[in-house]
Amino acid sequence: MSYSIIAVVIYLIxxxxxxxxxxxxxxxxxxxxxxxxxxxxxxxWILMLGNTLFSVIFLTGMxxxxxxxxxxxxxxxxxxxxxxxxFMSSFFRPNPVSSGxxxxxxRDTLHNLFILLAGISFLIGILVHFVSVPDITQxxxxxSFLVVLSIAFLSHGIFTRFSGVVQRVILLxxxxxxxxxx
Numbered sequence: 001m002s003y004s005i006i007a008v009v010i011y012l013i014x015x016x017x018x019x020x021x022x023x024x025x026x027x028x029x030x031x032x033x034x035x036x037x038x039x040x041x042x043x044x045w046i047l048m049l050g051n052t053l054f055s056v057i058f059l060t061g062m063x064x065x066x067x068x069x070x071x072x073x074x075x076x077x078x079x080x081x082x083x084x085x086x087f088m089s090s091f092f093r094p095n096p097v098s099s100g101x102x103x104x105x106x107r108d109t110l111h112n113l114f115i116l117l118a119g120i121s122f123l124i125g126i127l128v129h130f131v132s133v134p135d136i137t138q139x140x141x142x143x144s145f146l147v148v149l150s151i152a153f154l155s156h157g158i159f160t161r162f163s164g165v166v167q168r169v170i171l172l173x174x175x176x177x178x179x180x181x182x
Contacts, residue, residue: 003061004182007054008175014050015171021046025096030160032167034089034115038096039107048090055087061182075132078125079182085118119153122174129181145177 018036019028021043026035037047062080065071073080092110123146130142152170156163 002182003057003064004178007057007061008178010057011050011054012175014046014053018043018047018050023096027164028168029162029164031164032115033164033171034111035094035096037090037093039093040096044093048093051086051090055083055090058083058178058182059087075128076125078121078128079178081121082118082125085114085121089114089118119170123149123153126177141180145173149173149177 015033015036018033022028022036023041026041033047037044037051059080062071062076062083066073066076089111092107092114094108094111095105126142126146126149130139130146133139133142149170152166152173156166156170159166
């Protein structure tokens, strides 16, 4: 079984487990997945562990393939940075949602920064794949993922009442791309 399948399945399982354990104040339609690891949530460790396992498995798999000469590291660097950014976001747990509001501080800002860097590096990774593959069909597939994810990223800030839903769509599309191309 491919490292990407193992990493993505574990990641999605842990996100599902974190959703099952959410406090009543968490509205999944409005708040992103990262808020499930908020500092005061009793079961914050579930998402934190899921992010860590995903990142470690994914980066280890990429490194193994690189050492065996089966991947070009420069071509894979944006996706490696994506996995590293997900890993780093786990160490800066966000503030909890309280009465529909949250108040950012330095850790919250760093968490959001690493998530933003993960999103940007993921889009760059798809763009690199788009440019590097010679097959026109694969180019169209990568381009389609790139367009759909770009639109979803842009709409994340527009539909604030449903930004949690948009973020989960982004997450599922991203996981699908990783499963197809890694």
